Amino acid sequence: MEIIECEGLGVTYPGGVEALKNVDLTIEDGDFVIVVGLSGAGKSTLLRTINRLVEPTTGTIKVDGRVINNLDKKELKEYRSEVGMIFQNFNLVNRSSVLRNVLAGRLREVPTWRTLLGLFPEEDVEEALSCLERVGIKEKADSRADELSGGQQQRVGIARALAQEPKILLADEPVASLDPPTSHAVMQDLKRINEEDGITTLVNLHFIDLAQEYGEKIIGLREGELVYQGPASKVTEAKFEEIYGRSITADDQLTAGGEADV
Amino acid sequence: MSNSAAEEKPSRFMLVMGKIKGLLAIILVAIIYIWSARGVGFSLIEIIGELPSFFNLLWDMVPPNWAYSIRLINPLLETFQTAIAGTILGTLLAIPLILLCASNVNRNNPLYFASKGFMNLMRTIDPMLYAAILVAGVGLGAFAGMLALMFFSMAVNAKLTSESLEAIDDGPLEAIEACGGNKLEMIKYAVAPQILPTFASYTLYVFEINIRASTVLGLVGAGGIGVNLDTSLNLFRYPNAAMVILATFVVVVLIDHLSNVLREELV
Amino acid sequence: MKTSNTSLRDYEKKSMKWYVGYFVVLALFIWSMIGMNINLERISDGIPAMGRILALMVPPDTARLESSVIGMIETIQIAVIGTTIAAIFSIPVSFMAARNLGLPTAVSTAGKQILNAIRTFPSLVFGIFFVASYGPGPLAGVMALGINSIGMLGKLNSEIVEAIDPGPIEALEATGANYPEMFLYAVIPQVLPEFIGTTLYRFELNLRQASVLGLVGAGGIGVTLMQALQFRRWAIVGMTMLVIIVVVTILDYSSAFIRKKII
Numbered sequence A: 001m002e003i004i005e006c007e008g009l010g011v012t013y014p015g016g017v018e019a020l021k022n023v024d025l026t027i028e029d030g031d032f033v034i035v036v037g038l039s040g041a042g043k044s045t046l047l048r049t050i051n052r053l054v055e056p057t058t059g060t061i062k063v064d065g066r067v068i069n070n071l072d073k074k075e076l077k078e079y080r081s082e083v084g085m086i087f088q089n090f091n092l093v094n095r096s097s098v099l100r101n102v103l104a105g106r107l108r109e110v111p112t113w114r115t116l117l118g119l120f121p122e123e124d125v126e127e128a129l130s131c132l133e134r135v136g137i138k139e140k141a142d143s144r145a146d147e148l149s150g151g152q153q154q155r156v157g158i159a160r161a162l163a164q165e166p167k168i169l170l171a172d173e174p175v176a177s178l179d180p181p182t183s184h185a186v187m188q189d190l191k192r193i194n195e196e197d198g199i200t201t202l203v204n205l206h207f208i209d210l211a212q213e214y215g216e217k218i219i220g221l222r223e224g225e226l227v228y229q230g231p232a233s234k235v236t237e238a239k240f241e242e243i244y245g246r247s248i249t250a251d252d253q254l255t256a257g258g259e260a261d262v
Numbered sequence B: 001m002s003n004s005a006a007e008e009k010p011s012r013f014m015l016v017m018g019k020i021k022g023l024l025a026i027i028l029v030a031i032i033y034i035w036s037a038r039g040v041g042f043s044l045i046e047i048i049g050e051l052p053s054f055f056n057l058l059w060d061m062v063p064p065n066w067a068y069s070i071r072l073i074n075p076l077l078e079t080f081q082t083a084i085a086g087t088i089l090g091t092l093l094a095i096p097l098i099l100l101c102a103s104n105v106n107r108n109n110p111l112y113f114a115s116k117g118f119m120n121l122m123r124t125i126d127p128m129l130y131a132a133i134l135v136a137g138v139g140l141g142a143f144a145g146m147l148a149l150m151f152f153s154m155a156v157n158a159k160l161t162s163e164s165l166e167a168i169d170d171g172p173l174e175a176i177e178a179c180g181g182n183k184l185e186m187i188k189y190a191v192a193p194q195i196l197p198t199f200a201s202y203t204l205y206v207f208e209i210n211i212r213a214s215t216v217l218g219l220v221g222a223g224g225i226g227v228n229l230d231t232s233l234n235l236f237r238y239p240n241a242a243m244v245i246l247a248t249f250v251v252v253v254l255i256d257h258l259s260n261v262l263r264e265e266l267v
Numbered sequence C: 001m002k003t004s005n006t007s008l009r010d011y012e013k014k015s016m017k018w019y020v021g022y023f024v025v026l027a028l029f030i031w032s033m034i035g036m037n038i039n040l041e042r043i044s045d046g047i048p049a050m051g052r053i054l055a056l057m058v059p060p061d062t063a064r065l066e067s068s069v070i071g072m073i074e075t076i077q078i079a080v081i082g083t084t085i086a087a088i089f090s091i092p093v094s095f096m097a098a099r100n101l102g103l104p105t106a107v108s109t110a111g112k113q114i115l116n117a118i119r120t121f122p123s124l125v126f127g128i129f130f131v132a133s134y135g136p137g138p139l140a141g142v143m144a145l146g147i148n149s150i151g152m153l154g155k156l157n158s159e160i161v162e163a164i165d166p167g168p169i170e171a172l173e174a175t176g177a178n179y180p181e182m183f184l185y186a187v188i189p190q191v192l193p194e195f196i197g198t199t200l201y202r203f204e205l206n207l208r209q210a211s212v213l214g215l216v217g218a219g220g221i222g223v224t225l226m227q228a229l230q231f232r233r234w235a236i237v238g239m240t241m242l243v244i245i246v247v248v249t250i251l252d253y254s255s256a257f258i259r260k261k262i263i
């Protein structure tokens, strides 16, 4: 069953940049999809459009059979709470505790008067703690976010997204700020969650070795156009060169070395 | 290409133009000075000629009337109360204004510009002026002074804090938006944690300004120790005036010190 | 099923210090409000009274436009000359108060203390004393701002001097330059733009101060304002305030613009 269907999706930014051009895309429920492409190819735009942080200019996006282009304010918040987002720069509040950051994922579940008073129901706090447990950093719950290492901070980001109990996880270059061993550890976390919970997951990456190692399916973007969509196993080096529009260099590979900073 | 070459090696023309610009600026400044000096009747002869009478005045002030200090305790407490109440109320009023004056929180353009305009307008008026008008409305006394400080500190705090707020990391704001959180939740979980230390530090700074201002509010009848300064001088009781100045000095220095200690705790 | 409540605080370490802080602020606030002698009557009479006053201010008395503008011009002039006097005096003082120019620490410490002492008082206090000795008029205002501003300008400028790059000084020293040469070619060029910046900033503050110095007789638009206030001529008060707001805003923006260009 398809969970995400894009038809003729186009995004033009106010400055006139056409970041996505006529993209037709289907993603099956439970897929683990890697989106590859050069910097500026439109990867972030694609994910952000799926979460409606960016407005589509043309075309439609259907999620779970429902068109999400014209949701009203309330529906949009409800929809966003079903889609978890993980960011390259983690987007944590540095000065707040880890728990407080993760509880942000429960905001939609809890009435606003409670969240504003900081009175989360016990169940929601337990839920947040169990999300932290799943990414292996439960004991850090009351540390300040900026006391954690980069890998741990990204796990807080993942826990926050999990706390939303999402149908879809969108991860925008989740490992681009991390060293190679930590990158692998975080990718393994994402993959494991996808397998255990069956949450459809889209991950933007620009390292082709990571894409091949973890992706089941790969989507290739080039200058805003969809140039490949299919199983990862069929993507050859030649195919990557086509997506990137140039020959593959060492910079496109993340070769592991050293100890994981977890 | 020709452009970058010109930047590396300015042409003769550019050099001459630069010199002319500099010269014009100097002439302009000179004109402003001459115009101002004549306007205020500036004369070194008068300044120096009157200096003895200034020092005579200072001389008449020593020794300060130490006994008068007891009568200053209540006015000093009132000065404190005015500054504290004015600062706290002004800070509370500043909170919505800060959020309205930050473009990353308030994305409604007309409302944003209206708020900034209001904030800047309120800031141009000196607290003494607010006090002089409020005294006519709510009567003589510290209440008018408190309201004056409240309006002024609201505007100053809103200006300083909203500018810092516009420079915070927008990532967490986006994360809350992506979770489906609403505006209030965004403010509580992404904006407040980032801006609170800065806000607290600016509030202390505004408090320091208010303590200084509250010592002279009495000159327009808005309460505090300024009333004693006014009457001492009007009755030519210079040793009393000296005592007021001394007491003010000690208190302001102490408050500044306390405020600095608190600020270091916060950061 | 969501039954029991949990406060986030139960899960986070929050030190006692904060609760003490909240309590102290709350107690101070209550104590202060008690001292304000606020009662219902004052509020119920005060709000309509303020409303009447504001209503009387508009429309402003346009017949007084000219005299207000003349008063404001004097205010600008007081601020210009006052700021300049302070700027000139603050230069030697700020070098004395700076700790990195090899002067004895006793000198810089004493310098800093004097600057702090001057900064303690609002310019209106200086205004009163200069009016008492120089007589009412703009010159008293000039002296008040001139002396008062040395405190802040000296402090800011000495911090600028303390932040200079010692490289150029050493470079000149290595060529065998003497102290005045080092000063002229390595120190002055580094600090001058920022000195001008702080002076302009102080000018912006002084302009506001100069607009109220007239309340104690030290010249400028405040004199007109005080007379209008004494006789409750609210339309004139409205006119003078309008002129103050417009002129202060324009000069604020111009000064801030020049500051950005220079630094």
Ligand SMILES: Nc1ncnc2c1ncn2[C@@H]1O[C@H](COP(=O)(O)OP(=O)(O)O)[C@@H](O)[C@H]1O
Pocket: A013, A014, A015, A017, A018, A019, A037, A038, A039, A040, A041, A042, A043, A044, A045, A046
């Ligand atoms: N907010 C924006 N406003 C204008 N142009 C943008 C914005 N965000 C991205 N772009 C442009 O859109 C194109 C695609 O960007 P992006 O989706 O970030 O690519 P990627 O994530 O693959 O690097 C780029 O040319 C980029 O400059």
Ligand SMILES: [Mg+2]
Pocket: A040, A043, A044, A045, A173
């Ligand atoms: Mg990107």
